[in-house]
Amino acid sequence: MNAIEKARSVIESYDGPPIRIMEVCGTHTHEIFRQGIRNLLPENIRLISGPGCPVCVTPVSFIDEAVMLALEKGCTVCTFGDLVRVPGSSQSLQTARGKGAAVKVVYSPADAEQYAREHPQEQVVFLSVGFETTTPSSCIALQSAMEDGLDNFSLLTANKTMPAAYRAMMHTTDAYLYPGHVCAVVGTGDCLEMLRMGMSGVVCGFTPAELLTAIAVIVKKTREGKPFFVNCYPRVVTDAGSPQAVALVEKYMEPCDSRWRGIGELAGSGMKLRGEFAAYDARVKYSLPKIEGRENKACRCGEVLQGKCTPQQCPVYGKACTPEHPVGACMVSSEGACSAWYLYKRS
Ligand code: SF4
Known part of the structure; x- marks a missing residue:
């Protein structure tokens, strides 16, 4: 066998x-x-x-902050594609783009840093989301921006740890x-x-x-x-992991409390830029106010993310909420549980 x-x-x-x-x-x-x-x-x-x-776990208030940067602060927001369609409290980045906001889809933080280098007249903000796997690449982009002497590049962080x-x-x-x-x-x-x-x-x-x-x-x-x-993955995973990647993140970021969609605030579960890099922290640079996001009451993403219900138990699954017209982040994201259920039609 x-x-x-x-x-x-x-x-x-x-x-x-x-x-x-x-x-x-x-x-x-x-x-x-x-x-x-x-x-x-x-x-x-x-x-x-x-x-x-x-x-999916990035809270609605983060989308609201990104929309504010794009519409009110005049920034060019660079982001992974999935985030563009995630609903905010009142609008998504896609809606903001329809109103004239500069929202660019990039494939890596390095792409965003390159965009900032090539467009010195624009203030570029990269939406830095993700877990331990993607946070090092945001730090590399920040390091490059510092080496390149850019003053028009910053990060809006919502990085999380598991x-x-x-x-x-x-x-x-x-x-x-x-x-x-x-x-x-x-x-x-x-x-x-x-x-x-x-x-x-x-x-x-x-x-x-x-x-x-x-x-x-x-x-x-x-x-x-x-x-x-x-x-069960020893061909890739070692006990020590990648000390270089861990050290890189520790150089630029430090733990902070972080809000998870549906789960709430988890102590020490986020990563933010260290104080000495405040010039590259979009929240500081643009004096963003603290925003309390409003979730769509119909959406049960929070329960889906905690395994308390399946997507099919959400009353709007497959009706008001589809990949074409997502109500919640779990239907938008290419890694979301609701999009997986919808795409592969589990009965
Ligand atoms: S089906 Fe849509 S509305 Fe329901 S939990 Fe999933 S993303 Fe939220």
């Missing part, structure tokens, strides 16, 4: 008590749907989509599928800390064989009846 066949055999023959497995990462959610893995699982193994989609979310979600699940790319950067220390707290999990890659093997390992280890941790 090959790896996939072996894993399927373990999973499909499982006849023990129910196991709830949270795939923390939005890329896992989409790959699990795309590969049809949910359809292979017996009824007593349940996958729950977690809060690991950066666009450990507080792991702790916040641990009572909703029996085991985590830890995101392989996050662990590739920070190593396995956070997972081991969760193990010390009694939480089980495995680091998981992204191919069908890696996903099925990780689920099979959870099934086998659960039968043993003790909390466990296994790195």
Whole structure:
């Protein structure tokens, strides 16, 4: 038997008590749907989509800040494409663009820094969202801007780190599928800390064989009846991760409390620019006021992100809320649970 066949055999023959497995990462959610893995699982193994989609957990107040920068402060806002369509309290960046705001889609923070270099007459703000995987690239862009002597480039940060979310979600699940790319950067220390707290999990890659093997390992280890941790992605993830990437982020950023859509404020779960780099911090540079965003009351993204309901249990799923007309961030993002359910039509 090959790896996939072996894993399927373990999973499909499982006849023990129910196991709830949270795939923390939005890329896992989409790959699990795309590969049809949910359809292979017996009824007593349940996958729950977690809060690991950066666009989905970015609060509505961040969109409001970006709209304010674009419409009222006259900045050119550079962003990943998904964020453009995420609804703010009253409008999205796409709507703001329709009113004349300069909103550019870029594919990396480096693209935004290059745009700023090539357009010195514009004040460019990059919307820096994401987890441990993407934060280093924002820091590299900042470093380049400083080396290039740019005074027209800044970051609006909503970067987040996973450990507080792991702790916040641990009572909703029996085991985590830890995101392989996050662990590739920070190593396995956070997972081991969760193990010390009694939480089980495995680091998981992204191919069908890696996903099925990780689920099979959870099934086998659960039968043993003790909390466990296994790195099922050793070809990429080492215990130490990438010390260079971690050091780069520590040089430019420091932890802060951060608001997660639907979950609320999690202490120490965000990253902000250190005080000495305030000239590149858009909130400071443009004196942004504190904004309390207003979520659309119809949207249940917050519960979806905590595994408390499935997208199909949201009353507007597939009706008022579709990828063409999204009501919430989870339907906009290419990593969102609602878009995965809609795209792959889980019945
Ligand atoms: S279906 Fe739409 S409105 Fe409902 S939770 Fe998902 S994104 Fe929000």
